[in-house]
Amino acid sequence: MFRRLTRTQLVVDLVAAGLFVLATVPFDLAIGRYTDHNALGTVLVSLVMGIALGLRRASPSLALTVAWSGAILQMALGRPPTTADVAIFGVLYTTAAYGGRRTFWAGLTSVGIGAAAITLYVFVPSVIAVGITASTITTALAVTIAAMFGLGLAWTTGALVRTGIRARENRRAQEVAQAETAAEAERTRIARDMHDVVAHSLAVVIAQADGARYAAAADPDAAPAALGTISTTARAALSDVRMLLMQLRHAQAEGPQPTLADLEQLYAQVRAAGVALAVDVDPAPRGEVPASVQLAVYRILQEALTNALRHGAGGVVGVTLAWHDDRVELSVVNDVGPAVAAEPDAPRGHGLIGMRERAQLVGGVLAAGPGDDGRFAVRATLPIGATGPTAGTASTGEIS
Template identity: 55%
Template sequence: MIRPLSRTALILDIVGAVLLFVIFTPMSVVFYAPPVTGEPVAGAAVAAVVVAGLLMFGAVAIGRLSPGLALVGAWAGAIVQMLAGFGPLPIDLAILLVLYATSAWGSRRVLWWGLGSVIVGGVIAALYMVFVSGVAFGTGTGWELVTGGTLLLAASIMALGFAWVCGLLWRVVLRSRRTRAAQLQAEALAAEEQERVRIARDMHDIVAHSLAVVIAQADGARYASAVKPEMATEALGTIAQTARGALSDVRMLLTQLRHRQGDGPQPTLADLETLFAQVRQAGIEPRVTVDPMPPGEPPGAIQLAVYRILQEALTNAIRHGDGAVDVHLAWLPDRVDIQVRNTVAADAPPSAPGGHGLIGMRERAQLVGGSLHTERRGAQFVVQSSLPIGASQ
């Protein structure tokens, strides 16, 4: 029965209803009250108009807060007006405003009660004006009475129905606004989720690769320290360099999380040599073949996808391989084909099909419209991907 309504809106409704009452009630008394012969009758007539006006404009004041109660108040005011013997008065404007409120802000039940009030109220108003108020057409008998009553019925229903239909149209507008707002919110949440997934994927690629290099270097330094201390020192330098690079990349991603100002610098094909160097420092010697070479400058998204796929594939080779890995890139006019093969160590556990690294590589390929497949072929683990590039720039 009671809708949530802000205090400001409620105050505005009350002030507006009071102003309408102050304007239209005196007009109803002065210009439309029937002539009376005695003071008591005149006083009763004024009191009836005032009471009807209070009920009707009181209903207007709570029209948005409680359309159902407002409809009851409007009916009560109309009944008081008819019992006092008045015909249509300026205060009846309140009835139109209440019908508008029932269809604009009322519940489904109140909405249909408002429509029923339009029909029933129109019929009662027409009958009242013909048989009580004495509205006559022509001689007031026979066909003229029927015709006049029909016209009054149509006019009453049209006047009341117009207010109800206007409220219904506003209800549709409000619903479309809410639907649009919900759609925009859903799109914003989806965009934020995609951004979180992208950053999480980047974080995994950066951290997993860097930690794999650091672990391999640390294991090598531990074994070499007893034989060649200088190799341990070199390994420690590589660890420090790799960790600094990873820390810089992580800070860049955290900055994007805080400020969301662009993607920042992303790896390109020019950074692949640095990636291969990091892999060599971890004890893996990748055999890289590029045939054919890129015919031009590939799109930035393709360069980033190639870098991240190779980064994750080489990280897996460091973790689970025995030191042999083959990388082949084929830059064709319409696509780039990637293949990474590494021999799996005998004691390496089987790759989990739902691992974050494999999922991340597939997502990288799918984001640019490509595909990626991984499989175990005997003692080798193979990563194959094909990324469409269109015309090179």
């Protein structure tokens, strides 16, 4: 029933109500001397209307009820309209501006009923005494129209204010929703980057650790080399993870992202893990490649090579890049391990999902799965200069 108001609003409303009573009581008492009405009735009506005015924002529905009580009291005492009745306009305004749905329509109903009540209260005594005349009907109609206009104007003004408040609230809610969507997209991007960094680095570390353990007996010098690769890979992963965590703490800090210049370091890490890697770039980029496409190419290659390292069966892993004027075509082909060969369509993780998302973000298409020759292939086509996703994706299998 009561709206939440600030302390300032409560003080303003109470002070306004008090000043209203103090101003209307002397004025109406002065009028009452000439109309022969008692002072107690004047004070009661002004006090009730002052209470309604003080409650108008805190509880529009209660204020409307109190205002109607004051009007009924005034008519019961036989008092003519006085300055205290001005409070009704403020109450009707707040019922439309701040009231609930029922209070809103109750205020509109009060406009019509109030105008009719004013007309009847003013003209019924004269009709009883004199009878119905053309002059009485004309005057009563004019009073009804004037009363409905005055009361309706107060209510309509409140309704317009209500519309403005709703528009501001909707705009604020839309801004909040857009901010939350942007934050969620940023968190998703960071989570995807975290997955790519950690999955690739751990795959290299595990491969080096296993290789060093098996080769330690036959080749003691293999262990230091493997440990050096593990150390380099782990340090690079730690640096990337720290950068991503910094972005989580400071949403405005974008941080550096991998580019095509970092591909050689990626290839070196994979080769250091014991993978025979054949890279073919034909044709090479002819101009500046958009940063979004560079990042997508790097992350797709990183994830595809990580899959080849974790799930491949050895042999040469082929990487091809073809930079055309309007697109880049890339592929990673490797022999599949026993688990993938036995169940090529079994879902195993989020790696391919991430690669497909990378391709979609720049408007590209990605397909992955075993080919006719039994080798697993990841192939993607990314437009150069696209502004958003314009193509679908196809994929078989889910290898993390």
